[in-house]
Amino acid sequence: MSDSALPAPQAEASARRAFAPDWGMRILGILLIAYLFYAASQLDLGLGRFITGLGEGGRFLARMVPPNFERWELLLEGLLESIQIAVLATVVGIILSLPLGLLAARNLAPWWVSGPVRAFIAVCRSLHYVIVAIIFVKAIGFGAMAGVAALVVASIGFAAKLFAEAVEEISMKPVEAVRATGASAMAVLIYAVLPQVASRFVGFSLYQLDSNLRNSTLVGIVGAGGIGGTLFAAFKRFDYDFVSAILLAIIALILLAEVISGRIRAAMR
């Protein structure tokens, strides 16, 4: 009864103004446009620059076609190294993420464990993998190992967070049941926690492999191995036809990985 009394004034109001102008939206839009002009002037973005850019872009595109696959051995070598970086980083990253994810879950770990672990995961996630790669290039030296280490950090940032969230969503009933039998902490994990989250873990791992593959094609820009180094070198030498060949190869690799992981995901369901 009390419900029916409520909508009446609202219905009346909307009947009076069917398509009321949204003043909040308009003011926001005007502010946004004002900001755009301010920021564009700060960054020295002008129409003249844009028009010269279009001409340059045309010349650039003209030099990119046809793609030059003559140095396909170099290309293949880089791609294979990228795949290796992605595989290793995913395996190591997932192995490290499992315990970290469990420790970060607030329903299983006490707050003085989950708090610091969550902070560590947040820091891993906040730093862009290319920046992490720079640091590891200094620490480990040029080459694929630095790329693997950087992507392991990135994997921990994402996979451990997703694991922790999945563990926090489990039903606590099996956990209590197993605990009530006097089982050890390890047995509780294996028989009550992991069966509830295992299939989601597999999904996250697959997603992480996919995303590591994308990122491993880039860490080479700072010298951490993979096809990115070849790409950056080709850019620096203005070998734009080789650049377009590399870009096509990277896009093909990523699309292929997306199709395969999509198939696996569909088969798991």
Next chain:
Amino acid sequence: MSATTTTGDTLAPLRREWIRHTPAERLTRWVMTLTIVAATVWAVRTIDIIPEFLIDAPEQMADLLLRMWPPDLAYYPTTVHGALIETLHIATLGTVFGFLMAIPLALLAARNICRIPALNALAQVGLVASRSVNSLVWALIFVAVFGPGAAAGVFAIAFRSIGFVGKLLAEALEEMNPGPREALRAAGAPWGAEMLKAVWPQIRPAFWGVALFRWDINVRESAVLGLVGAGGIGVVLEDAINFFQWDQVATILLAILAVVLVAEIVVTRVRARLL
């Protein structure tokens, strides 16, 4: 017949051996495990591992951290602050330009808005192409087009955002309720009014959600674009690294970390209030 079978078999169901997975399931599990192990072994055996580099890695890491401490905070007001503001401008402008280009593509890609299958497919190809090229690669391309500077960064961020934003907006458009549109069309409303009064109110929550999410990602990404010369704080970072000024590097990294964390908090707060 029942008499003969029940004599010895009353306990048969209890004696049956229970197996958790069917043979096919077990086979796929084995194949998956084998693939993972084989891929790992292949990667470990063929990847370039230089033992000398690996052995002194902890030493080098400790050396790096010692050189980074204490961070050169006096460096912040002179150089880092301006570059940080530039990075935020790049991220925001890039997000807005990305949306300006993504909205038409999303409208073309949504099958309930644009009824021509060929145009749907074309728009999808555009979105996929934008997504499969990383923002750093877009930055390399636009540095070649516009020359080094913030303009290349803005365009790199914008072109990278198109695919992500366009895909999510097209999905939101396809999921909406056709009722309000049909009602407006029946009343004789033109296309523009239909979009503004029937479509926009339905996708507004998704739109702001995507905008905030993408802006957050763009703030992170624009911090590294400078490594390839596309403006922002990355340029300062690259310079500091090339001069081995590790205490300045530490300041820059702390500044980036702070901005990323603040952006995340702002986005979470605004989203909680909006949605």
